[in-house]
Amino acid sequence: GAGVSQSPSNKVTEKGKDVELRCDPISGHTALYWYRQSLGQGLEFLIYFQGNSAPDKSGLPSDRFSAERTGGSVSTLTIxxxxxxxxxxxxxxxxxxxxxxxxxxxxGEGSRLTVL
Amino acid sequence: AQSVAQPEDQVNVAEGNPLTVKCTYSVSGNPYLFWYVQYPNRGLQFLLKYITGDNLVKGSYGFEAEFNKSQTSFHLKKPSALVSDSALYFCAVRDLSGGADGLTFGKGTHLIIQP
Structure with missing residues (x-):
């Protein structure tokens, strides 16, 4: 597609479960970012990928969070x-x-995660 | 470290009146400054940016912003507000002196335009 695509758009999970969120960037874009938007907290930087360089993970809030980017394109954020x-x-x-x-x-339009 | 402050959680303006959404920033070097808008249940959309040159920059949907280096501000403005301008607005900064490659965003300001 022409824009950044994210899936799922909504995810409800139970506390303790693992989740994966997917991002498909615009074709040809070498830089990819993950942000978290919480109510009243604005946008919090999580992780940044640039080409084949080591990612900037400085924003990840804990070791429960990880992300990868395969083939310089699609990225998966795992919690x-x-x-x-x-x-x-x-x-x-x-x-x-x-x-x-x-x-x-x-x-992208974001993935809304709800943990019950 | 770079930071952005949006002092108002919400701004209410009557349709047809001028609007201002405030933003101040802190960087160690020269800044790139941005405004993004977020409509309900949508991702952020780019509005305008200041890189260099004229302090008054014009962007999408009739918005403009004025870079003021002495006051470290980058307020968003529009001469005549529309109801459709109602949304969440984010100011963001990128520090050219070698800070984080990503943008640092403010907490956002809800703009409500009343008919």
Whole structure:
């Protein structure tokens, strides 16, 4: 598609279960970002991928969170042993190569995670 | 470290009146500044950006923003508000001196335009 695609759009899970969220960036975009949007908290940076470089994981809140990007395209964000405080909208964004990039990001519509 | 502050959780404006959504930033070097808008149940959409040059930048849907270096501000403005402008607005900054490659976002401001 023409835009950033995320799936699932909604996920309800039980506390302690693992979840996987998928992001398919815009074709040709080498930079991919994950953000978390919680009510009243704005957007929290989680992780950033740029081409084949090691990802910037500085925003991941705990070791229960991990992400990978296969073949420089699709990315999966995995949350293990989910907790209620993980409930949020997880937004993926992509952009053209980071170097020299003016920083405009293109966002998907997000995956809303609810942990019961 | 870079940071962004949006001091107002909500701004209410009557349709047809001018609107301002405030943003201040903190960076160690020169900033790239952005405004994004989020409509209900949608992802963020880019509105406008300041990189260099004229302090007044114009963007989508009639919005503009003024970069003020001395006040470290980048307020979003529109001369005449529309009901359809009602949404959640985020200010964001990228530090050109080598900070995080991603953008740092403010907490967002709900803009409500009353008919």
């Amino acid at each position: 293990q042993r989910t907790q209620q405080e993980d409930s949020a909208v997880y937004l993926c964004a992509s952009s053209l190569s980071s170097s020299g990039n003016t920083g405009e990001l293109f966002f």
